[in-house]
Amino acid sequence: MNPTTHWATTVRILTQLRRDRRAMFMILVIPALITVLFYSTLSLQGPGPDGLTPYDRLGIFQIAVIPCAVMFPIAAITMRRERASGTLDRLFTTPMSKLDLLAGYGTAFSLGAVAQAVIVTLVAYRVTDLSTAGSPLLVAMVCVLTAVLGVALGLFFSAFAETEFQAVQFAPIVLVPQLFLAGVFIPRDEMPGWLHSFSDVLPLTYVVEALQQISANAEATPRMWRDVGVVVAFIIAAVLGGAATLRRQEA
Amino acid sequence: MSPKATTSEDRSEERARRSRGISKAPAIELERLRIVRGGNTVIDDVTVSVSEGIITGLLGPSGCGKTTLMRTIVGNQKITAGSATVLGHAAGAKSLRRHVGYVTQSPSIYRDLTTIENVRYFAALYGIGMQRVHEVVEAVGLTGQKTDLAGNLSGGQQGRVSLACALVCDPDLLILDEPTVGLDPLLRVELWEQFVDMADRGKTLLISSHAMDEARQCAELILMRDGAILAHAEPEAILRQTNCLDLESAFVALVRSELQPVEEVRS
Numbered sequence: 001m002n003p004t005t006h007w008a009t010t011v012r013i014l015t016q017l018r019r020d021r022r023a024m025f026m027i028l029v030i031p032a033l034i035t036v037l038f039y040s041t042l043s044l045q046g047p048g049p050d051g052l053t054p055y056d057r058l059g060i061f062q063i064a065v066i067p068c069a070v071m072f073p074i075a076a077i078t079m080r081r082e083r084a085s086g087t088l089d090r091l092f093t094t095p096m097s098k099l100d101l102l103a104g105y106g107t108a109f110s111l112g113a114v115a116q117a118v119i120v121t122l123v124a125y126r127v128t129d130l131s132t133a134g135s136p137l138l139v140a141m142v143c144v145l146t147a148v149l150g151v152a153l154g155l156f157f158s159a160f161a162e163t164e165f166q167a168v169q170f171a172p173i174v175l176v177p178q179l180f181l182a183g184v185f186i187p188r189d190e191m192p193g194w195l196h197s198f199s200d201v202l203p204l205t206y207v208v209e210a211l212q213q214i215s216a217n218a219e220a221t222p223r224m225w226r227d228v229g230v231v232v233a234f235i236i237a238a239v240l241g242g243a244a245t246l247r248r249q250e251a
Numbered sequence: 252m253s254p255k256a257t258t259s260e261d262r263s264e265e266r267a268r269r270s271r272g273i274s275k276a277p278a279i280e281l282e283r284l285r286i287v288r289g290g291n292t293v294i295d296d297v298t299v300s301v302s303e304g305i306i307t308g309l310l311g312p313s314g315c316g317k318t319t320l321m322r323t324i325v326g327n328q329k330i331t332a333g334s335a336t337v338l339g340h341a342a343g344a345k346s347l348r349r350h351v352g353y354v355t356q357s358p359s360i361y362r363d364l365t366t367i368e369n370v371r372y373f374a375a376l377y378g379i380g381m382q383r384v385h386e387v388v389e390a391v392g393l394t395g396q397k398t399d400l401a402g403n404l405s406g407g408q409q410g411r412v413s414l415a416c417a418l419v420c421d422p423d424l425l426i427l428d429e430p431t432v433g434l435d436p437l438l439r440v441e442l443w444e445q446f447v448d449m450a451d452r453g454k455t456l457l458i459s460s461h462a463m464d465e466a467r468q469c470a471e472l473i474l475m476r477d478g479a480i481l482a483h484a485e486p487e488a489i490l491r492q493t494n495c496l497d498l499e500s501a502f503v504a505l506v507r508s509e510l511q512p513v514e515e516v517r518s
Contacts, residue, residue, distance in 0.1 A: 004375060004378060005375070005376055008372055008375035008376065009372075012361070012364065012368070012372045015364060015368060016361065016363045016364065019363045019364075019400075020363065085359060085360075085361070085362070086355050086357060086358075086359030087359045087360065087361060089322075089327050089355065089359065090353065090355065090359040090373075090416070091376070092326075092327060093325050093326065093327065093348060093351065093352075093353045094348055094373065094376040094377065094420075095345075095348045095349055095376060095377065096376050248326065248327070248343065249326065249327060249328060249329040249343065250288075250322070250327060250328055250329060251288075251329045
């Protein structure tokens, strides 16, 4: 790893992102707009017997799922483009290491993810009346992690797409089953054994559990930190997996 | 231009060899090279060595394996059988990455970055500063397009951005895949003058082309067809051997008669 190369790559990707107005809009504005839309519809229904509206129960989860869903295709397509334009082949003839390249992507998109998390968290707590027992800062932290998770998964899955079109199609395939099995709609305890085991190996499950912990507890719980650790492990595994799929030599 | 740090022993050995006056050490040595891609044999049992410090032209029709041969030399292509040695190392070796420049046929640049941003990025990967960046942008004649987005430039200009990105590290070996396609004649001449100048400074250039008229400027030529080498010699030697006046007809004569390979290059 070389810090100069890593930083040069980060700056290069941020410059490319800055030029793409629509991608900037997708990253910074769309998640906040969806949060408001989600709130406007789910708060129409009055509180249930437990005194909670659907938004009270679900609001916190969507602010963690949307960043992942937004970052996944953007990262996958940017990497796909790097492969298709011949620049990846060219980079491989320079002294740059594969991890420098992926780290550059990771850092650039993570900076975007931090900006996104700050905006979404502010909107969720200020515009919509999201309330949690735990600190909004913890929510923002999980928000950043889930966006970075989306980046890491996008970089990894881009290796299996032959075109940008296919890269986009991977998004629902990767994200929707995770959403169903993460315990947002049906608690994981009520799932039959095989579904439960399946949800055990999906990263979004741990994102949702961490948010449940923050939602219910005033202080950060060990369980939450364990969940955060598992998500970080998934991110590292996806980046290493991504590095393994980058081949300097074509067969 | 800042002096580059060379660490490898072979490089200093090579310099020593040059100072002893043995000018034609091979920069590239391919030994019984075979490349199979997707079930097709693209390169078939090729043995050839490219001399150091000169321009070697790689000629042949589209699809004859020129690009695959170049990709092998820069280490982007997996070798099926045989070997490729570049500047004394196995092709693609880590130690070669500061010494070999590669310009692909279609420009491999970032279309959403400006000319200067493209060159600056590749310079940064080698740890090279802005002075050299401006130098190479000027050398490829793009001073007026420094802050234009590469995507908005003409095809020929994009090709020159791509060339600048390879020149920025001042490579000892430069592999150019059809660098002058679609350029206006004046620019073509200017670029060739630069290539000749680089060779005069001891650099090795391997330039592919299907334009036979450019080939006269090469010290040596490699003629390829169907993944095999038809001839490797100085342009005059090929003309003499085939009794032809121009390379185009020499090429045809070689294919038709399937002459015994022209081998007049001293090794």
